[in-house]
Amino acid sequence: MSLALMGRARLDNLTKPRGSLGRLEDLALRLFLIQGREPGVDPARIYTVAGDHGVAARGVSLFPQEVTRQMVANFLSGGAAVNVLAEVAGVEHFVVDAGCAGPQFDPHPALIRNRIAPGTADISVGPAMIEEECLEALLLGADLAEKAAKAGIRALGAGDMGIANTTPSTALYCALLDLDPAEVAGPGTGLDRAGVGRKAGIVAQALEANAAAVAGRDPLAVLAALGGLEIACLAGLVLGGAACGLVVCLDGFISTAAYAAARAICPRVSGYCVLSHASAEPGHALAVERLGLEPVLDLGMRLGEGTGAALVLPVLRAAAAVFNRMASFADAGVSESA
């Protein structure tokens, strides 16, 4: 019997009407297919990968660029949303400096200092990175996944921090999924309508300025041209997580853009990823549909950091527990349906 049939048979024999736990059963089956044994997500770890973006200078975010590093400091002192949510969920949390601007951070037990460059170049006038930097960021992410797997981690959360990073993410969606900047561009941290229009224009400029990379359709070249250091690192985390047989919880708009790049590099990553939630960023739904993903939660969130992953991990934990611990009809002496 195939693993899928074994898992389905097990779920159908548990003391509940068939299929009555809906998505929870699908998630349990997904975990079982990934892990090939008693499914589970614990221990789980969220990486919040930080990077800066040259395009921030174009005024695409309401927040100044310095907020990226201020938020890294906030993560390290435990005051950000992802800290609180990870702690409540019982999930490890690490911060990764893949490409922040400004001086190097001091060492900290929760900080992985692997800055590849102090931010990217402005994508509206040329490539964000050279391909070597992009590859280095991908390998950093893959290495983080492998280190986690070696430490016994079973599920990863892929979080981001980077002022202005909805702009490169929008550009990546357009290039990788044949979408239009005006369809995908959204308010990010809170742009008004005029701001969103300007942002769509800047994304269009980025696609134009990097037209050769976009036309070439080589995912690594596209990611280098339009991505970000944290985005490329997250793409590597997806690739490495899948390669190590980990469950990878995609977070929101940025994390899904990283997934789009990872999937373009290796389509088989799809079997290992769970989309935590539907972002309130309007273009997310369109990208999610093109990518064939189905968000688990829909709470109107648009924060990133790994906050969605921190909320979905307890749902996955619950799904695994249903699979592993519920009684069967035979065990419990419960009559089956007609």
Added chain:
Amino acid sequence: MSLALMGRARLDNLTKPRGSLGRLEDLALRLFLIQGREPGVDPARIYTVAGDHGVAARGVSLFPQEVTRQMVANFLSGGAAVNVLAEVAGVEHFVVDAGCAGPQFDPHPALIRNRIAPGTADISVGPAMIEEECLEALLLGADLAEKAAKAGIRALGAGDMGIANTTPSTALYCALLDLDPAEVAGPGTGLDRAGVGRKAGIVAQALEANAAAVAGRDPLAVLAALGGLEIACLAGLVLGGAACGLVVCLDGFISTAAYAAARAICPRVSGYCVLSHASAEPGHALAVERLGLEPVLDLGMRLGEGTGAALVLPVLRAAAAVFNRMASFADAGVSESA
């Protein structure tokens, strides 16, 4: 400043773009308004209230009536979905025999033995209960809420078990919310299309057989005529929970029907209740809309027992933690938006 403005101001000063945690912020504010101090849901307790239904004899469920008591036994031995999910969520779980058929259950530390009658009468030919029984069930629920409050519980989950209980719930929705049986009746544990049609017909018969109670619009009389002992007990749990200032997590189709009755008795219960999830039972969406509720989760579940409540409690816990523990912009030295 009003409590609502105080809560909103606090949320807006936390280190995240304003409103970017979406529903989580709304839920945090709701908890703060209910509790008037540092919000929280712990300790939380789920009651799974069980009862039998005379209308089961009409073949409205795929499962035989004996499954109600078999499932009570399964709850007590820890093998049901609600046990597993409550345990994973770190939530207390009690089973209540408000009206099961058959011999009394043996004592058990997790069982509250308060059977009011050994099931209801068939609603398709007359009233389910006499009003005194219904009142007794309501008071039982209110007493359970009060006992929980005295034990320090801050949030309740309102779960049900009762073979055939989507039928009385459907009848209650029709009577209390002016809906049509054909619109609300659904497959329950898995009826086919013909079965759903028969079930709608039986609900129409129930409304006809209890026409005087329905026309009178006295919610207690309607609940006695068309409800169930577990449903009336859950309505009492909602009323008592609100009276004690507890957060009440409604579960799915049955629990929401109990809420509809409780709200008809006292509209102010609405401020204390959170609808855990959107049931896959098709009529639920219609009832939910009429009741002005907004489900937190939508996982295609249709099991009852309190399984939805067990999944939403970690989300509420996360919402409370955001409110209580995140750093403000000033605390963390993070620049605010333009």
